[in-house]
Amino acid sequence: MKKIGVALLGLGTVGGGTYRILKANHDRIMENDGVDIEVRHIIERDVKKAEALGVDPAIVGCDIDKVVQDDKVQIVAEFFGGIEPAKTFLIKCLLAGKSIVTANKELFSKHWDELEAAAKKGGAGLYFEASCVGGVPIIRTLTDSMQGNNILSLMGIVNGTTNFILSKMADEGSDYAETLKEAQNLGYAEANPSADVDGFDSTYKLSILSSLAFRTKVPVPCIYREGIGKVSKDDIAYGKRFGYTLKLLAIAKQNGDKIEARVHPAFIPNDHPLASVKGSFNAVHIVGDNVGDIMLYGRGAGDLPTGSAIVSDIVYAATKAEPKYTSFDNRNDVSTEKFSTDFECKYYIRMSVADEAGVLAKISGVFAKNNVSISTMVQDVAADGAKLIFLLHKTKESAVNASLREIESLSCVKSIDGIIRVEE
Ligand code: NDP
Numbered sequence: 001m002k003k004i005g006v007a008l009l010g011l012g013t014v015g016g017g018t019y020r021i022l023k024a025n026h027d028r029i030m031e032n033d034g035v036d037i038e039v040r041h042i043i044e045r046d047v048k049k050a051e052a053l054g055v056d057p058a059i060v061g062c063d064i065d066k067v068v069q070d071d072k073v074q075i076v077a078e079f080f081g082g083i084e085p086a087k088t089f090l091i092k093c094l095l096a097g098k099s100i101v102t103a104n105k106e107l108f109s110k111h112w113d114e115l116e117a118a119a120k121k122g123g124a125g126l127y128f129e130a131s132c133v134g135g136v137p138i139i140r141t142l143t144d145s146m147q148g149n150n151i152l153s154l155m156g157i158v159n160g161t162t163n164f165i166l167s168k169m170a171d172e173g174s175d176y177a178e179t180l181k182e183a184q185n186l187g188y189a190e191a192n193p194s195a196d197v198d199g200f201d202s203t204y205k206l207s208i209l210s211s212l213a214f215r216t217k218v219p220v221p222c223i224y225r226e227g228i229g230k231v232s233k234d235d236i237a238y239g240k241r242f243g244y245t246l247k248l249l250a251i252a253k254q255n256g257d258k259i260e261a262r263v264h265p266a267f268i269p270n271d272h273p274l275a276s277v278k279g280s281f282n283a284v285h286i287v288g289d290n291v292g293d294i295m296l297y298g299r300g301a302g303d304l305p306t307g308s309a310i311v312s313d314i315v316y317a318a319t320k321a322e323p324k325y326t327s328f329d330n331r332n333d334v335s336t337e338k339f340s341t342d343f344e345c346k347y348y349i350r351m352s353v354a355d356e357a358g359v360l361a362k363i364s365g366v367f368a369k370n371n372v373s374i375s376t377m378v379q380d381v382a383a384d385g386a387k388l389i390f391l392l393h394k395t396k397e398s399a400v401n402a403s404l405r406e407i408e409s410l411s412c413v414k415s416i417d418g419i420i421r422v423e424e
């Protein structure tokens, strides 16, 4: 029986879930995959977390050199989060020939090139299934199951925390701050939840996924990012009136020789397959030129779902002899020219205006001047003025922005309260 020594870096949500799965499935993995996995080291400063999981305290410590120097450790799995010390620790392990498994999308998306260079030098493997979409096997789908395709687009819900918040706000009228707290308690949120709600986490994942899909590096700064901070209950309610559900979407498309990559809240029709993805569930819809549409769905966050992806990578690393590296130039300093920034979308716009004659004519005049076409308009009158909601036909982002700058300066317009893209 092949014996595989493993070190776990971090014993929080993901580390804890991984340890429990490895323990519970030890014999089954031996039987099915022919490897006897032994956890030989755990790097964790909070010994209480180890005690709670029944870990032998003798294997818990904070010294990475013990891991690096242990010849019986072949695989190091990291779930510290953040850049340092994770990056330094993993590079040391890779240079020593130990394969790494990581859930750390921030580190991976920003420093994949350095990790890969160290892996090549050390002859080690890099496995990162858990970095994107929790327990959903999307990385292996992109790397091992789509070779017969040119991937045309990828669109999905890739963050569990924000999907949990938006679902609860829409279905139960829950409060944003309270729901975020609940997501934190359930172990879905990042250490700093701004990573989730401001869309950073989704851009890290989209960078990894779209680089693999298009076989060209899509660096994080080349991805447009907008979080859910400005989303209001009013917009969710108006969206419902139009038959729309609000989601934080990650979208990447090949448009001729340009790539478009963006993360932002978007309305989708209620009968869109992504509209029924609720709570901490995630889903990604991929279009390949030969296979057509594929949709992957499952838990995007949490201890056991993410632990499931980590354990699958550990077994994969233990049983596949040859590590695979990217075939594309994996550098972050690629030319920004290949990324488009002036996206074409449908739009939902909500504004507060004075309830007086000529207002609609002035606003629609500005849209017309900028060649922006209105598909639907709703007016709600209240004592203090009127709310106007416009749905716009597909139009360039630059034209919408130019229109809104002008509309905002009209004396009859009090405020522009909501701007949300619509994807169909
Ligand atoms: P947690 O904060 O729950 O766990 C991190 C653990 O690592 C903590 O116990 C922390 O200890 C420990 N740790 C961090 N740095 C050190 C260090 N230098 N020395 C010793 N121990 C250290 O985070 P999660 O498990 O939620 O997330 C971990 C990683 O997995 C992140 O990269 C995250 O993005 C990713 N991920 C998380 C998912 C989830 O659902 N939670 C899903 C997919 C990926 P201390 O508390 O003392 O800082």
Ligand code: HSE
Pocket (backbone or CB within 6 Å): 131, 132, 133, 134, 158, 159, 160, 161, 162, 188, 189, 190, 196, 201, 300, 301, 302
């Ligand atoms: N904070 C992340 C999320 C964890 O909510 O999706 C999973 O990557």
